[in-house]
Amino acid sequence: MTGPLRIGNASGFYGDRFDAVREMLTGGPLDVLTGDYLAELTMLILGRSRIEDPARGYATTFLRQLEEGLGLAHERGVKIVTNAGGLNPAGLADAVRELARKVGVPVRVAHVEGDGLPVPEGYLTANAYLGGAGIAACLTGGADVVVTGRVTDAALVTGPAAARFGWGPGDHDALAGAVVAGHVLECGTQATGGNYAFFRGHDLRRPGFPVAEIHADGSSVITKHDGTGGVVDVGTVTAQLLYETGGARYAGPDVTARLDTVRLVQEGPDRVRMSGVRGEAPPATLKVGLNRLGGWRNEVVFVLTGLDIEAKAALVQDQFEDALIRSGSRPGQVSWELARTDRADAGTEETASALLRLVVRDQDPKAVGRAVSGAAVELALGSYPGFHVTAPPGKGAPYGVFEATYVPAGEVPHVAVLPDGRRVRQEPPARTRPLQEVEQPPLPAPLPAGPTRTAPLGRVAGARSGDKGGDANVGVWAVGDDAWRWLAHELTVERFGELLPECAGLTVVRHVLPNLRALNFVVHGLLGEGVAARHRFDPQAKAVGEWLRSRHLPIPVALLEAVHAPEANA
Numbered sequence: 001m002t003g004p005l006r007i008g009n010a011s012g013f014y015g016d017r018f019d020a021v022r023e024m025l026t027g028g029p030l031d032v033l034t035g036d037y038l039a040e041l042t043m044l045i046l047g048r049s050r051i052e053d054p055a056r057g058y059a060t061t062f063l064r065q066l067e068e069g070l071g072l073a074h075e076r077g078v079k080i081v082t083n084a085g086g087l088n089p090a091g092l093a094d095a096v097r098e099l100a101r102k103v104g105v106p107v108r109v110a111h112v113e114g115d116g117l118p119v120p121e122g123y124l125t126a127n128a129y130l131g132g133a134g135i136a137a138c139l140t141g142g143a144d145v146v147v148t149g150r151v152t153d154a155a156l157v158t159g160p161a162a163a164r165f166g167w168g169p170g171d172h173d174a175l176a177g178a179v180v181a182g183h184v185l186e187c188g189t190q191a192t193g194g195n196y197a198f199f200r201g202h203d204l205r206r207p208g209f210p211v212a213e214i215h216a217d218g219s220s221v222i223t224k225h226d227g228t229g230g231v232v233d234v235g236t237v238t239a240q241l242l243y244e245t246g247g248a249r250y251a252g253p254d255v256t257a258r259l260d261t262v263r264l265v266q267e268g269p270d271r272v273r274m275s276g277v278r279g280e281a282p283p284a285t286l287k288v289g290l291n292r293l294g295g296w297r298n299e300v301v302f303v304l305t306g307l308d309i310e311a312k313a314a315l316v317q318d319q320f321e322d323a324l325i326r327s328g329s330r331p332g333q334v335s336w337e338l339a340r341t342d343r344a345d346a347g348t349e350e351t352a353s354a355l356l357r358l359v360v361r362d363q364d365p366k367a368v369g370r371a372v373s374g375a376a377v378e379l380a381l382g383s384y385p386g387f388h389v390t391a392p393p394g395k396g397a398p399y400g401v402f403e404a405t406y407v408p409a410g411e412v413p414h415v416a417v418l419p420d421g422r423r424v425r426q427e428p429p430a431r432t433r434p435l436q437e438v439e440q441p442p443l444p445a446p447l448p449a450g451p452t453r454t455a456p457l458g459r460v461a462g463a464r465s466g467d468k469g470g471d472a473n474v475g476v477w478a479v480g481d482d483a484w485r486w487l488a489h490e491l492t493v494e495r496f497g498e499l500l501p502e503c504a505g506l507t508v509v510r511h512v513l514p515n516l517r518a519l520n521f522v523v524h525g526l527l528g529e530g531v532a533a534r535h536r537f538d539p540q541a542k543a544v545g546e547w548l549r550s551r552h553l554p555i556p557v558a559l560l561e562a563v564h565a566p567e568a569n570a
Helices: 020-026 040-052 060-076 089-103 133-140 155-165 172-185 188-192 234-242 309-327 370-378 481-490 493-499 544-550 557-562
Strands: 005-009 032-035 079-082 109-113 125-128 145-147 210-214 220-224 249-251 256-258 263-268 271-275 278-280 285-305 333-339 353-362 397-408 415-417 423-425 452-456 461-468 471-478 508-513 518-523 552-556
Touching: 005 155, 005 172, 020 032, 020 060, 032 060, 032 155, 040 125, 040 285, 040 397, 060 079, 060 089, 079 133, 079 155, 089 109, 089 145, 109 133, 133 145, 133 155, 133 415, 155 172, 155 210, 172 188, 172 210, 172 220, 172 234, 172 249, 172 256, 172 271, 172 278, 188 210, 188 234, 234 263, 234 271, 234 461, 234 471, 234 518, 285 309, 285 370, 309 333, 309 353, 309 370, 452 557, 461 544, 471 481, 471 544, 481 552, 481 557, 493 508, 552 557
Parallel strands: 005 032, 032 079, 079 145, 109 145
Antiparallel strands: 005 210, 109 415, 125 285, 210 220, 220 271, 249 256, 256 278, 263 271, 285 353, 285 397, 333 353, 415 423, 452 552, 461 471, 471 518, 508 518
């Protein structure tokens, strides 16, 4: 078959827009429809659900989407590839076969297994991140629907592309191009204007889901179905390339993609060509995600209204701490944070109020339960004027912890279970390469000195941030070449720390990506034990980039006058 392979995405997370499967199958031509349902937090959720019902452990939403989608895909000849199998891909594959019988659609179902490893004592889940070889084998074996467990997000694209074009494990550049395309697709509408720094000027009420047209050499065009909302431009693609990545080498089980070689060109309206991606042999190890229960957690948010906010906060903290001491059951961790959301002379009570957030953690559920909620309630008539809380204190809930380790790829049984039941073991790539940081490239020539004006960084730069375990990444890209010349020299690690004081004392690593006119910062430990532990106000660091863009610093006047950020990437 000639021509590009059109791969669409219909899910960026477990809980994404339900009718996206139908939209993508009816909105335009496709060869493959993918759905990404897994994240670190999702694996913990599925692990807990499997305890209650060992037959589950997969994303049940996917099955409900297939009640209509299976027939539509069959009519249009579209293959479906998804990691919705979670902790039980074989169980989901059986459920899809049963659904196909009920709705009368003849489909061949295959699945990929082997990612589930022996679970260490004290943990709920242990899953290796597999590559796309098993998916490719299933498709080559005649599957119409392929269900996987924990594969890398990009494997949902590398597998179909390898099957279509006959790539082998040594086709590093082509595989790297598919990895990059897969990374752009994996979060759904984040590639079509969702969560985009320069959202003004675009119709983002209902952005369409993305499509990648992948060519035999691994190059691709990122686009979306005609007539759908949102936008695909160099800026939206750049933002997604920087999301939850780090340095120039983006390692995976299929290949290590060199993000510093990606070239983006606006080919036309809602069409961005990605080319030039170089690949290297993958590491000899696979990442393994481990989830465990970390303990018990409770939260109370006190509302402080009007005058004397700081004094009110100090009073309730003193009273609460005294009550915990008197009860004899102070939790192991007690943290307070005051968010000054109040305004002077406010026109509404809500805008006159600040929020004081109390978070407690302990290994003993009793220590965060009644002792905490009781202490909060008992203050109701004897504390600061206007005392109230945002919700009644609860009894506490368990929280999870995500950890990552690595194992030799050869120790993980990567198996494709074909539609006819045959089991085909996928061997790891014969060539591997230890992962090393790329030497930082030379910076562009700095802008000539000139007058500056204090303004938000976001006037001349976009950003997108996210989480990887307990670390946060913040990708920042410049709007225009001159802005890049300024940003590359101005936004050092030291300046980054000054603008984001929460990062003080943490290790921050800066990576330079000149082709994207971008810097990628990795902040180690900002998120504590990860999203499930809810260590901070924004537990997945989703808005750290927007916080950075809102910070003021001296910016050359020439840049501020030349750049109109919301329209800069149109």
